[in-house]
Amino acid sequence: MALWGGVGQVASIAQLAGVDAFGLISMIVEAARTVKRNRETCQLLARRVRMIGDLLQQLQSSQLMQHMATRNPMEQLEETLRHAYILIMSCRESSYLHSCFTGGKQAERLREVQNEITFYLQLFPLVSFVDNTRTLERLMNRDRTTCSEATAGGLHEAHHSECDDRLRKKDLEVTKSIHAQKPGEEQTEGQVMDMGELANLIGGGKGAQLLYFSFSQILAATDNLSERNLVGNGGFGYVYKGKLSNGLDIAVKRYNTSSFQGPEEFRTEIEATPNLLHKNIISLLGCCTQGGEKILVYEYMPNKSLASIISDETKRELLKWCKRLQIIKAVASGLAYLHGHSHMCIVHRDIKSSNILLDHEMNAKISDFGLAIMLAPNTTAEVTVLGTYGYAAPDYVATGKISENADVYSFGVVLLEVISGKMLFYTKVYDDSLYRGLLLQDYARMYREKAQELVDPLLDAKGNEKAQVVECIKVALLCTHCLPEHRPAMSEVVAMLHGIQIIGL
Template sequence: MQLGTVTLFFLFIFSFLPSQYGAELLYNITPSHPLSEGQTLVSPGLIFELGFFSPTSSGNKYVGIWYKDIFPRKVVWVANRDKPLALIDTLASLRISSNGSLELVDGKQNSVWSTNDTLQVSSSNTSSVAAILSDDGNFVVKDVIGVGQSIWQSFHHPGDTMLPNMVLGYDSKYGKGRFLTAWKSESDPSSGIYTAELGRRTDMPAQVIIWINRSIPFWRTGPWDKSKFIGLPDMDDRYLSGFKLDENMEQGTKYYSYNLPDKTLAYLDLSSQGKIKLMSSENGRNWSLYAETQRNRCDIYGACGPYGFCSISESPICKCMKGFVPKLHQEWSKGEWTSGCVRKTELFCERQTNKKSVPLQGKQDGNDDGFWKIIRAKVPDYYQYITSLDPEDKFNDCKIQCLNNCSCLAYALVNNIGCLVWYKDLIDIQKFSKGGVDIYIRLARRELGEGKPIKLIVCLTAIGLMIIMVAIVFGLHRLRADQKESIPTSRDTLREFIRKHDPSKLLIYDFDTILTATDNFSITNKLGQGGFGPVYKGMLQDGKEIAVKRLSSSSGQGIEEFKNEMLLISNLQHKNLVRIMGCCVKEDEKLLIYEFMPNKSLDTFLFDTRKRAVLDWAIRFNIIQGVARGLLYLHHDSYVKVIHRDLKVSNILLDEKMNPKISDFGLARIVEGTQNLENTQKVVGTRGYMSPEYAMGGMFSEKSDVYSFGVLVLEIISSKKNTSFSLYDQQLGFLAYAWNLWNEDKGLELVDEILGDSYSSSEVLKCVHIGLLCVQDNAVDRPTMADIALMLSSEKHGPQPKLPVFTIQNSAYHPQPHSVNTNSSKNEASITMIEGR
């Protein structure tokens, strides 16, 4: 009985606690009843709630709307996103003003934000105005006594979130658009750099585009085909059923909306990193991911540049279309594909004096243009729409209309859309494993292998080549007969060397096997160019992908040094080091065969305007930890002590899960002794990553690698290059800039702005601290990799870092990036030093 009395008492008390956190619930805001702090406005079904809030780590206060009982709490709309209140202002209120508009005032009754929409009646009637929160999340100001006239509603002024039944789009007649604008960061609701908009042209099939600063395209859906966006092949049936697009070309309006089945609670959010996520809650208690955009590098707009296409299942992911070659071969070989491709053979109609039109009839002699088909693709941007087609033969009519116009570069006949054609450079093409459409690219006929003159030339050339080949084979046969004692020497010597040590750890590949795997070292399989030769992608007969480093004859590496590297690397086994699979030697050819890294090197992401968005903080922190573990192994846990001497962003490779692996630690020489400090007459490495004692005096130790690691960490945090950083007109290097921020307790300002606030402040500050400890001028002041590993995995703190004076003195003299080794390039091979234990 006593227990029942206590229970009734608490039920009585809790019945007077009207809202979570003790807030008083309101169901409307009227001129006589404003909303103050400590109160919340709720929808009739208690689905949505409006009130004052402050984001985590923010010193500001806002009025916003959120789902009432689903966690984590998602703010779906903010009234004063660009005009915050001070956090300490507890007297602010949201009220109906004397002219009938909704107004937010601070504690001194100064207007901070207003709807600026007034009721078109006399001021005496404003008492009938009320602000109501609907169960669909729409915040509406209306005349509740009259005809229910809506004065203003939040759905007409969207923020970063689209709710079910909300309508976004464009009205060309009035020049008004409704679009999403991302928060600046997770703790700052002010307008960020990303916007998601429906294309404004009402005479073209609609597509949604995410823009950077409303000027640079970042991602797009492809056109709408009356049921789905054709650039999103994974839109399943339940996903499709919820989306609608209403177009009225006569009125110049175009709007889209969505609603999930079974009245599932949901929201579509544009994050501060430019990603769209559709979240749902079937149980009404927590959120789950329903769909999202930008899941791989191919989703980024124009990843492969004009006339290139992207396929995430292939390597490299970017290729030129048939009939095109890379515009900048050197950049393309390094994985920098945004420059795109250029046409190999000029189009036939471009060579004519009359470039307006080339009739199709009478041009079947092999000299005119044709089309090459790319299947299951996302159509390029800048498409045009042809409305007038022969209903009996739409495909051929679409083709003929494109072919008869010299400006037409491609066409596609899309179900439920019709004929799309392109008159501008073809950009943002992606190949899918399913879905997509077939696109027909205009090429010169000779690029298609068609036409009698071309065939005749090919036949004659083939006959001539056959004669030459017979002569060459005969000559080589005689030459090999004379040299058969000397040719196998290097390979046999290498095989015997490996057999004496540990043959289980390394394979010797046949040269013909590697030729077949790399398609005769085809340029299309070239992954990059190092200081000691190019690197190619290959595929063995069993389907295993490999990377082949082909050492050039001018690399200066002899067979003995080559064998030393084989022995060294085959014994270095760690998950954060690139694994060597074998080697191949034939005459002057020396090849190293490594495991293949599908995501190439870290610099292809970190310093790219668009691609770096893929590197969220979790990935960056994992890369830092992985590199630290790899270096710790080289310095302390391997059978010999290895000093890398050229650790940098381009030497960190990424596997399919974005895990880091240190590369280019081979081509080494073993130094006698166990001294902590060594000297070399030949300083190798890359400026900006070399420690002062090594760059100036040739002295190196494991602390030289620690210095490089510190530079690497700070670059990963900021996405800024140490060697090309400049702060306006100040002669201040990157490391000194980072130290100044740290010294002024502004370490978080070093974080790449594209991350917004989606990072752990404690982890970032820890990494900045470690990075600055590593780049101190004196080697003795720097921590060891063992110290660093401990700091990364625990709460241990190091001392206050000293200002790196060396970098300040040298930044004025070396403002542009360059390497000490004149033969080096972006992916140059390292010269690694080994100390015997």
């Protein structure tokens, strides 16, 4: 923020300190009408600031606005509005000297302020939702002795019909009912998310598209986290199948909060996944952080993971080459999107067949972004080595230096698994009567001249399918090259696979 001062400012930050948010909003809207540079951007910013004003008007009577966790964001908003006003005023200056001083930094600062304003546009409707929910809970507690359960359900429907438009995901309608508390159940204050924690989770405008579930909704959807609904587990915690009140099937991922890596992975998923809009990326629908819980709610994938298909001979036999090739292309497309997403590159860091999920039509989607990191394109970073042995690129494991070609290596391993029908450590080689276990990619290099030795016997490839399989093996061997600079980019992999036509679907 040190760069905000400088040239020809009409008012300083200190001079604006006594002006409240409503006063600043009026000043910004008025100033934006007469800007001479960055006119379109300034007027867009003014429109968003006016929307903030409308939201603040609605929140004036909110008791929640008296809480410290809500006052802190309000104070930060006023600081952002002061900077916005000074920046817009600087865009009214037209002198050559002023242009020389500001240069391209002005547009960059405008973008920074727009991002901050967008964050508050996302935060304040949630403040209102939380306040309305708490008011409803107080009314329900006061009238519980005279109010029947049916009446309480009616109150819930009335309340949430008002809030639905604010928090509805574009293609998903979820009944946001909060069940009436029964004796012995959790405290009323635990029915809604703590605002301080909410602001932390969606910091910087991330997570804006998420729905926020109460823990009671999670319990209702999963039959109290019943073991009958348990569909997976690991070091992170457990995954349950659930069903929302509108009949939508969901997957509920409950993190083990005592896990060293769990909270960080949870935060990473919250920040990264909602902004990834691609048909081959899993959809994160919402989350729950009530009472210290760390729960993510995803779309449900009925055919589970690619690993579960590969490791099951009966299921694998039904997976003909045309469908395997479709899965391969889908994963490649999803990864290419991650690596070319916006102006940053997202490196997944844990691509493996168990993190490739399949929907009812066997369409593949990349999941589990808990280890993902963001990099500038074509750069490397030195990080703590995390991931899964065998899938992680050897150069990354040895040096801790990560780039998008680490994902390329992992994709190559998954591609070999799909072709061979063997999991990573399944391969067994006998040498001089001694058992020796090899990684699949090492086995593939040994038999690169005998491609048929690598192909799943259950695949039963015919005609031109055999040539397609051989081409895919070549792609896999390129991707798993021991030298990262010799691996293709995922965009190049997509192009190579695009030339292999899917026949028979």
